[in-house]
Amino acid sequence: xxxxxxxxxxxxxxxxxxxxxxxxxxxxxxxxxxxxxxxxxxxxxxxxxxxxxxxxxxxxxxxxxxxxxxxxxxxxxxxxxxxxxxxxxxxxxxxxxxxxxxxxxxxxxxxxxxxxxxxxxxxxxxxxxxxxxxxxxxxxxxxxxxxxxxxxxxxxxxxxxxxxxxxxxxxxxxxxxxxxxxxxxxxxxxxxxxxxxxxxxxxxxxxxxxxxxxxxxxxxxxxxxxxxxxxxxxxxxxxxxxxxxxxxxxxxxxxxxxxxxxxxxxxxxxxxxxxxxxxxxxxxxxxxxxxxxxxxxxxxxxxxxxxxxxxxxxxxxxxxxxxxxxxxxxxxxxxx
Amino acid sequence: xxxxxxxxxxxxxxxxxxxxxxxxxxxxxxxxxxxxxxxxxxxxxxxxxxxxxxxxxxxxxxxxxxxxxxxxxxxxxxxxxxxxxxxxxxxxxxxxxxxxxxxxxxxxxxxxxxxxxxxxxxxxxxxxxxxxxxxxxxxxxxxxxxxxxxxxxxxxxxxxxxxxxxxxxxxxxxxxxxxxxxxxxxxxxxxxxxxxxxxxxxxxxxxxxxxxxxxxxxxxxxxxxxxxxxxxxxxxxxxxxxxxxxxxxxxxxxxxxxxxxxxxxxxxxxxxxxxxxxxxxxxxxxxxxxxxxxxxxxxxxxxxxxxxxxxxxxxxxxxxxxxxxxxxxxxxxxxxxxxxxxxxxxx
Numbered sequence: 001x002x003x004x005x006x007x008x009x010x011x012x013x014x015x016x017x018x019x020x021x022x023x024x025x026x027x028x029x030x031x032x033x034x035x036x037x038x039x040x041x042x043x044x045x046x047x048x049x050x051x052x053x054x055x056x057x058x059x060x061x062x063x064x065x066x067x068x069x070x071x072x073x074x075x076x077x078x079x080x081x082x083x084x085x086x087x088x089x090x091x092x093x094x095x096x097x098x099x100x101x102x103x104x105x106x107x108x109x110x111x112x113x114x115x116x117x118x119x120x121x122x123x124x125x126x127x128x129x130x131x132x133x134x135x136x137x138x139x140x141x142x143x144x145x146x147x148x149x150x151x152x153x154x155x156x157x158x159x160x161x162x163x164x165x166x167x168x169x170x171x172x173x174x175x176x177x178x179x180x181x182x183x184x185x186x187x188x189x190x191x192x193x194x195x196x197x198x199x200x201x202x203x204x205x206x207x208x209x210x211x212x213x214x215x216x217x218x219x220x221x222x223x224x225x226x227x228x229x230x231x232x233x234x235x236x237x238x239x240x241x242x243x244x245x246x247x248x249x250x251x252x253x254x255x256x257x258x259x260x261x262x263x264x265x266x267x268x269x270x271x272x273x274x275x276x277x278x279x280x281x282x283x284x285x286x287x288x289x290x291x292x293x294x295x296x297x298x299x300x301x302x303x304x305x306x307x308x309x310x311x312x313x314x315x316x317x318x319x320x321x322x323x324x325x326x327x328x329x330x331x332x333x334x335x336x
Numbered sequence: 337x338x339x340x341x342x343x344x345x346x347x348x349x350x351x352x353x354x355x356x357x358x359x360x361x362x363x364x365x366x367x368x369x370x371x372x373x374x375x376x377x378x379x380x381x382x383x384x385x386x387x388x389x390x391x392x393x394x395x396x397x398x399x400x401x402x403x404x405x406x407x408x409x410x411x412x413x414x415x416x417x418x419x420x421x422x423x424x425x426x427x428x429x430x431x432x433x434x435x436x437x438x439x440x441x442x443x444x445x446x447x448x449x450x451x452x453x454x455x456x457x458x459x460x461x462x463x464x465x466x467x468x469x470x471x472x473x474x475x476x477x478x479x480x481x482x483x484x485x486x487x488x489x490x491x492x493x494x495x496x497x498x499x500x501x502x503x504x505x506x507x508x509x510x511x512x513x514x515x516x517x518x519x520x521x522x523x524x525x526x527x528x529x530x531x532x533x534x535x536x537x538x539x540x541x542x543x544x545x546x547x548x549x550x551x552x553x554x555x556x557x558x559x560x561x562x563x564x565x566x567x568x569x570x571x572x573x574x575x576x577x578x579x580x581x582x583x584x585x586x587x588x589x590x591x592x593x594x595x596x597x598x599x600x601x602x603x604x605x606x607x608x609x610x611x612x613x614x615x616x617x618x619x620x621x622x623x624x625x626x627x628x629x630x631x632x633x634x635x636x637x638x639x640x641x642x643x644x645x646x647x648x649x650x651x652x653x654x655x656x657x658x659x660x661x662x663x664x665x666x667x668x669x670x671x672x673x674x675x676x677x678x679x680x681x682x683x
Contacts, residue, residue, distance in 0.1 A: 073516075077514060084680065086507045086510070088507040088511050089506065090502070090506055094425070097425045101416055102511055104412035105412055105413070107408045116399055123397065149511065154399035154400075186398065
């Protein structure tokens, strides 16, 4: 239903002369958390600027929170909170004053903005550090301050551009947790542009994938992950023979050394794998359903779109310990 | 335990009266209970109390308030820049800038002080040098040394240096443009803030100078009516000077990512062109190059509207006015085009 959508675009197109930055995008972002994915140059930044009402679309139309992006840019920017990817803080100011000022720029009364600055800084975990100069902050604290600036007026939609960029593990977890809480406890919507698939997967239910200005895919992450289910096996000896046997039988197999992933086509796939293993005398030491990560799916989609996928290490990122149990080369183990 | 002991009975003469009831315990036992529980079979374990509380509990607090309209957002920008001169929590102007502003403000009050002194001691010679006159009103705003060599251009350079360039440098432009702030509002409020700080020194000290003359010399309405047009002309010259220095300075700030270049470039333009025109005038006896100097053009126009003896007498003052208009138009064009290209997603 359209009333549940926080962003909806119809044939949204943005051209810079002959260069088409956004090409007839039909995007529907529902309430909740949505990840905006895409390689560099996919059009993510142009899309964000267009929905913020900062640049005019060449064709098509779009609505953010039910407001027309062509005519209601100011109102849209009043009702959303934007967390930029890059530095957007004055290092010589204390965080409390910077966050208060960001509220004042939205039209908040200075006294109310000050009170809200305390609350939001407390919320993002900087309660005890709020009177420190931003210049002395770590990257994680700066990111949290930017998030506080975006949250000060309790916006209905938060647009977070690479929120966990450059953060260490603890800070990254905290940022992810904060965004998740904002969605779940605060009942707010988040549009999160990120190249860290893991982060998107942890925060978001939905995703949008842009590629060369076009919409490559959109929908629920769960649905996408269930689309191509695979069985992962770890083989002891005869991995190459097993690989050949399975491909001869028409199975779709991705392999790296002794670790293989076979497309789970139907309920007979498991017995077919075991049958092949028995035929060629290979031992299967481990067999389990493999749930593809968003990163796998992203790379697969990119590959289908003609992008060169990095390496098979990226596709088959199984832990190194799993391979240690495999047979060495001289005992008939498959070449890695 | 205290069998046979009657606390209320009168003691007999030779009887030993215990200070405390005898309980069979030595004092240490009584004090510390060291024998108590020694024979118990039950094991006593001390369990450290577990802190069940959260050091940090994340709790989302909604806000139901309403946002104020455009004028309040613009006021926030203006207030942020202006109050930063006086107190913490707003735009952080550097301590050297604030100190220099104070020094220049005090120095700008020299003629105020001397007017008061001449009034107090009744020295007409001193008053003829320092008191309000056509030339002195011109000198207060447009006199070259020291005001337009050491004071006002330096103040403008210090103020405009980082006003826009630091937004590029720190990416704080995203803070403005991702909010309902238009480019026009952004640049006009910054322009106004810088201009008002300069006005605080140039125009306020001019007003104090005029007021000091009235008070210390006991000037009446006739004198005020006679001299007020001159005062207004001087104020108008001051506004022209502030506007020109600010527009050139902000244009330079908008093309830079640091505060050093715009400051130095403004000083170079104001003082360099003046020196160039001076050299050309002395070498070739041609004054035409003064039209390239913002200060010379301001001085020429100022002399015309205040009514002092013009020192640029080879050309009409309207040439200087046209030159000033062209300089300001160019500066504002650069400023607006650079500000409109400032990014939100990256800078």
